Amino acid sequence: MDDAYQDIGRLYLALLSPERERGDRLGDDAMNRWMLDVPPGASILDACCGVGNDVLALHRGIPAVGNAGPWNAFGSDFSESLLRVARTRTAACGLPADRFRRSSFADLAGIADWHRRFDVVLAAHAIYTAPDGIDEGSYDDYLRASLHGMKAVLRTGGHLLTNIRDWAAAEARGFPPTIVENRHGGEIFRCRYHWQPGRTPGSLHAATLAFECRDSGERALSTLRFVGRSADEMAGMFREAGFRIVGREATGADGDPFITFMLQSVS
Template identity: 25%
Template sequence: MTDNQQRPIPGATPDGSTYYDANAKAFFAETVAVDMTPLYARFLAHLPPAAAILDAGCGSGRDTLAFRQRGYALTALEPSAALARLAEAHCGLPVAVLRVQDIAWQERFDGIWACASLLHVPLAELPEVLRRLARALKPGGVLYASFKYGAGEREHGGRRFTDLDEAGLAALLRAVPELTVVETWTTADRRPGREGERWLNSVMAKRAEPIPRTSELPYR
């Protein structure tokens, strides 16, 4: 069996928190200095000055700090308690230990940044997670999300992944009429030595008046 084939991982959790609790320091060191400036520009172009941003799955706190330094008002969450502690020390803000499946804000944020975080949510749970994120956005607010480019669900190295391509994202959003795609694009991984890995990036906007919801996934 290869690493890319699906297989059960003892102790793996849907949000990856067990993995990140055990590997928090290594993950922090690997990701905290990665330059995400080009992705910030695509997201922030849709936000007003001093906008309220939720960093949903903040990891090392890298992006929370970057947005804070640019004058935005940040709220951060991270499901791994160990990683949340490191993120707090790095960004200088409290980080709630919380899963995206459990958020309950209503029209609180101008923008939500979900960089490489929703990819750990099981596919069957993604429609409801996206609805929760949409409810947390103010009218006209935007959501940025990124997924490893591909199709389907898999487990690798103690974490589960939901991979998406353009068709998969379109299928997913048919069950989430609260959101509409503003732009979608692919990028290479920005970590040194991993440039061969591809990512699907999307900015989605909250509709003023959602269209009727279609049937929940089937996906593909």
Template identity: 30%
Template sequence: MDRGRWSCDARAVPDYYRDLATDYHWIFPDEIVSFPGVIGGTSIESREFIQSIVDALPPGAAVLDCACGIGTDAMALAHAGFQVTATDGSPLMVAEARRRLPGGVELLACRWEDLPATLTGRFDLVLCLGNSLVHAGSHKAMVAALSGMRQVLAPGGTLIVDSRNWELLYRQRPRIVAADRVRERDGVRSTCVYVWNIPDALDEPCLAEIVLLLEHPGGVLTHRRYPIDFQPFTPAELEARLAEAGFAVTGSSYHPDRGRYAVTAVAARSPVS
């Protein structure tokens, strides 16, 4: 969900979603943010790939959404009958998720590297969706985040991580990307616009300004602006860091001409040293 660099480096970087949390729903269409939701809805280009993994789970399997944001994926998984735990590094996002999620979902504010010390259960499936891992920051922090996810997997469990295709984005270098339609909720109409500032090299972070154009009852127009930075990685770098964290990659929906992709992985016998 493009959720700010709050996780493994949370002590050193700001929680970008502290302010964005209450407006975050505007990024998604109604069917994703409204009950019962859509499994994999925050990673819509990989939805079928994600659904195929979910379909293989036994009924009532234990699932962790460790980048839950405002709770959209966790809501859909709970509705499908899974035993869902939802965590997010942003306390304000967790507060928004609490408003949407049913009472049976355990919900906690937790950084990725703190998952093993915070959660007592182990999970058949761990999800890190919404382009969240890009906010881990450094190489070292990203490996620490993935290691935390591995340690809470049950034996034979699966991790699903998704990402923007950063190589494609840096190649196309868009400047302004607007939502495909105006959304209306509670009498307010909104258009979501991403304004990108993309550097020349992929190893340099880029900045997106999420701008919401809001039309209130009576025709009054306002806007709200939320700057968020990203530290991109390539699919090869993701797979290498998964290996460092003790995973073996088992599948991918990556295509060089698609804007997003997801990767599945299981715990390997030992991390890459």
């Protein structure tokens, strides 16, 4: 699999509000609320941690939401370039570098010292992403392997919090361009999603992300691929993988809708 964020560098800040960059809150509103019920000191893995902002929020106890926790936070991601940023920026807050591992979702099953270690695993804004070589015909097998990997690091009875795009809503809206803009350190960072939708909501979709810093003139492009599955289709996959659905909630902004699940490992 290729690292879609290899050349993005600090332009990734375009996708993070100042609150999220500081580690004050998680990026999914339902997950913020659900984490309030997790006892302090529990072991939590962000399995698609990116530059570490949600790991930092977990380590700090999500201050903007209600100062739950703090929790014993870990992170994994397929992108080594993002992990380098994550290790550096969280070190100042007391998180050692070995809290982070490079891993796909599926390969988590091979990390022996993480086996059945975590009370909660988070996989926000990533499970519907299709790596190179995965298309609509092979996505379900990829998802099965990914769920197996995340389940392997969860203790029995632990919870997986994950979300998907609402693809039917995206199609109904015609996949309009999405623009995200955030200010950090006096600079304005912007990312524009330009969609190349598939023929149906369940098809392979692509989005070209154009990153820029308006002040420095830095620019970068990244193309992400996605496979659409409905919430009911995903629910069936979760049950097949040995999870019980505890919660399901519409989340995201009006123009960028998501569906978030709380799943419990039951076998």
